[in-house]
Amino acid sequence: MKKPRWNRVAGIALTALLASACSVPGAGGPAASSGIQGPRITEPVTPEDVAEMGDTTLRVLADAGEENTLKKLVPLYEKKYPNVKVDVATKGFDDLMKTVVNSMSGSDAPDLAQGNQGYGTDGPLVEAGLLRPLDDVMRAYGWENTFTDGALKQFRWSPDGSIFGSGSLYGISPATEFVGVFYNTKTLDKLGIEPPKTYEEFTRALDKAKDAGTQPLMLGNAEKYPASQVIGLVQAQNVPSRDVRSWISGVPGATIADQGTVDAAKTVQDWAKGGYFGKGYDGISSDDAVTKFSQGQGAFLIAGSWNAPALQESMKGEVGFTLPARADGTRASVGSMGLGWHISAKTENTKAAVAFLDMLMSKEFAQVIADVGRTPVTGGRDVKAASPVVEQVNDIGLKLLADDGQNFYLDWASTTMYDTVGATTQDLLSGRGTPEGFAQGLQKDWLAFAKKQRADAEDAS
Numbered sequence: 315m316k317k318p319r320w321n322r323v324a325g326i327a328l329t330a331l332l333a334s335a336c337s338v339p340g341a342g343g344p345a346a347s348s349g350i351q352g353p354r355i356t357e358p359v360t361p362e363d364v365a366e367m368g369d370t371t372l373r374v375l376a377d378a379g380e381e382n383t384l385k386k387l388v389p390l391y392e393k394k395y396p397n398v399k400v401d402v403a404t405k406g407f408d409d410l411m412k413t414v415v416n417s418m419s420g421s422d423a424p425d426l427a428q429g430n431q432g433y434g435t436d437g438p439l440v441e442a443g444l445l446r447p448l449d450d451v452m453r454a455y456g457w458e459n460t461f462t463d464g465a466l467k468q469f470r471w472s473p474d475g476s477i478f479g480s481g482s483l484y485g486i487s488p489a490t491e492f493v494g495v496f497y498n499t500k501t502l503d504k505l506g507i508e509p510p511k512t513y514e515e516f517t518r519a520l521d522k523a524k525d526a527g528t529q530p531l532m533l534g535n536a537e538k539y540p541a542s543q544v545i546g547l548v549q550a551q552n553v554p555s556r557d558v559r560s561w562i563s564g565v566p567g568a569t570i571a572d573q574g575t576v577d578a579a580k581t582v583q584d585w586a587k588g589g590y591f592g593k594g595y596d597g598i599s600s601d602d603a604v605t606k607f608s609q610g611q612g613a614f615l616i617a618g619s620w621n622a623p624a625l626q627e628s629m630k631g632e633v634g635f636t637l638p639a640r641a642d643g644t645r646a647s648v649g650s651m652g653l654g655w656h657i658s659a660k661t662e663n664t665k666a667a668v669a670f671l672d673m674l675m676s677k678e679f680a681q682v683i684a685d686v687g688r689t690p691v692t693g694g695r696d697v698k699a700a701s702p703v704v705e706q707v708n709d710i711g712l713k714l715l716a717d718d719g720q721n722f723y724l725d726w727a728s729t730t731m732y733d734t735v736g737a738t739t740q741d742l743l744s745g746r747g748t749p750e751g752f753a754q755g756l757q758k759d760w761l762a763f764a765k766k767q768r769a770d771a772e773d774a775s
Contacts, residue, residue, distance in 0.1 A: 352446075352664040355454045359669045364395045371399050372666045375417055375427040377653055378404045379620065382686040391673055398666050408537065411435055411732075418444040418658060425661040426670060428653045429485065431468045432562065432726020433478060433763065436654065440484055441475030446657040447482040451668055455675070457486065460692060468722065469654050474774070476767050478726075479563040485654025488675050489688045492649025492714055493543045494637040494707070496607065496615040496625060501528065505613065513551045513638040516614075520590060523613040532612025533591040534603025538736025541582065541595075541743055542724060543648050544616045545752075549578035550646035550721055551638075558721040564764060570724075571753040579742055579749035586743040596740060608633075619649075619707045623687030626701040635706040637714065645710065646719030651691070724756065728763035731756070 364370075376384060381404055388400045403424070405413065411430055415438050418427055423444070429436045439445050452458055458466070469485040471478060495516065497509055502519075505526050510516040520530040535541045549558070553574035561568040585591060592612070595603075600617070607615040608628040615621075625633045637645050655674065657667045673679055680690035680697050687700045689711050699705035714720060725732040738755040741747030747755070 352662065355450045355664070355668055357454050359665045359672065361395055361669075363665050364669055365397055367397065367663065367666060369397055369399075370663055370666050371401050372426070372663055372670060373424040374400060374402045374670070375410070375414065375424040376402065376404050377410050377428050378406050380404065380428070380653075383683060383688065386682045386686065387670075387674060387679065390679075391670060394673070395666065395669060400670070415439055415442065415444070418442075418656075418660075423658050423660050425658055425663045425667045427656055427658065429656055430653055430726075431485075431650060432723065433564070433728050434725055434730075434732050436469075436471065436485065436656075437475045437478065438729065439475070439656065440471040440473070444659055445484045446659045446661070446664070447473075447484060448486065448657065449482050451657075451671065452483050452486075455672060457483075457675070465651065468650055476771060477564075485656045486671060486675060487652040487654050488679070488683055488690055488692065489652035490649070490691055490711060490715070490720075491619050491652055491689065492637070492647050492711060492720060493547055493616065493618050494635055494647060494710060495547075496617060496621065496703075497634050497636065498607070498610065498613055498629070498632060499634050500632045501610065501613045507613070509634050509636055510638055511636065513640060516636075516638040520585070520614065524588065524590060529592045529612045530590045530614060531585065531592075532603050532607040532615045533595040534598035534600045534606070535596050535740070535743070536599045536602075538740055539725070539732070540600045540603070540617070542735045542739045543618070545575075545578050545582050545739065545742075546648035546721065546724060547616055548581050549575050550648070550719065551640050552577065555646050555719055555721050561760065562722050562724065562727045564727065564760075564767075566764075569757055570727075570760065571750075571757040575753045576749045579752040583742050583745070583749060587745065591743075596743070619689070619711065620687070622704045622707050623700060626687075626703045631702060633703050635703050635710065637710045644717040644719060645714050646717065646721060647714065648723060649714065649720040650722050652688070727756075727760055730763065731759055734759040 384402055388402060392398060392400060410428065414427055414429055414435065417423060418439060419442060429439050466483060467479045469483050470481050471484055472481040502509060505523055505528060507519045507522055510519050523530040533540060533544065553572065561570045604615065604617065604621050604624065606612070608625055622635060637647055639645050655671055657664065661667055675692060677692045680692050683690040684697050685700050687704050689708065690697065699708050724735050734756060738747060738752045742749065742752045
């Protein structure tokens with residue numbers, strides 16, 4: 315699961331890295347567009363094309379974390395397309411994930427909406443026929459030249475939503491994000507700890523902070539998913555990214571109940587037992603954990619790169635960011651492209667919606683994305699980071715992509731995995747569950763989902 319906010323600068327260098335970055339497991343290449351209603355897009359949409367629509371209202375549903383981006387985008391869009399008024403509605407991430415399928419299936423569905431990659435959200439949206447395939451848009455705007463097929467696979471589905479990672483393209487995102495380690499520079503200086511560059515250095519730093527009477531890690535797990543991201547970061551140190559992604563994508567025979575995952579779960583359980591997270595972390599929200607960290611509680615915070623702008627501001631620059639390298643010098647972690655943008659299959663405003671996506675994905679808008687602390691996937695060498703800590707995020711993000719190290723999010727693996735991951739993680743940290751039980755619980759959910767998919771496919775045939 316990802317709770318999005320935003321990232322960093324990229325430009326030509328990132329585009330080049332995307333061209334050599336990882337492939338999501340699964341069958342390759344785009345399928346022929348199917349299910350497209352309304353006009354097919356064979357070339358970039360022009361202001362004249364949109365003007366022919368007459369006065370139009372474009373309704374947009376987005377995650378609340380998009381507000382800063384949309385405040386910049388909407389005025390630019392309405393200036394370029396003066397006949398269109400953009401009506402934006404936002405919801406908190408959890409609320410959006412719970413309601414987006416109903417919103418898109420309603421009689422008053424938005425023209426554009428954000429979902430979330432994987433079987434939990436985008437799968438049901440595709441299965442219900444609520445999203446317009448974007449293969450024609452991709453070709454018209456050359457997205458296949460900006461992204462590798464592997465990078466686009468996280469937005470590819472079979473038309474019935476049963477196969478993730480191949481088929482038609484149903485979404486796109488202008489940003490990338492990942493989970494790493496923030497550190498309080500003032501606290502580390504006081505403890506005589508150098509910012510860790512490797513995982514071994516990171517674990518030694520945690521032990522040193524604990525021995526000095528300082529809380530090593532700040533954690534807020536009230537929403538249940540943040541601790542699973544901690545496990546994911548540790549898991550990434552010794553489980554190949556391809557294996558994790560194969561499991562998430564539903565490749566037959568894949569497993570999450572491997573020794574590397576069990577060992578990661580045991581490490582995080584030991585941290586919890588040893589007081590490394592402090593007290594009451596299950597009653598602290600993820601946002602409150604970020605606030606407490608900014609106020610000096612915890613030497614380190616394992617969290618999404620999207621928190622960098624807020625921490626830079628609240629900590630007045632006394633914050634750094636790292637992603638500890640594995641033994642071989644490469645990096646891997648929980649991460650993906652940002653939440654996907656989707657066009658409704660019901661929209662009568664296709665060209666206006668495509669023009670919106672074009673502006674969002676454009677090289678010209680990349681600096682604006684960087685200015686709000688996100689990591690754009692297009693742009694040029696002149697795109698600059700918004701702050702020093704975001705610049706650190708940028709540098710590490712490039713290395714992560716080059717190392718083929720984005721592992722995606724565990725809850726993408728099934729329609730019920732979000733709840734399963736949260737419950738098994740809480741049990742693990744509280745001591746009610748075992749590391750083996752954690753891994754087996756996820757695998758059990760995965761197997762049940764695969765069985766249901768097979769049964770549904772047989773019924774359909």
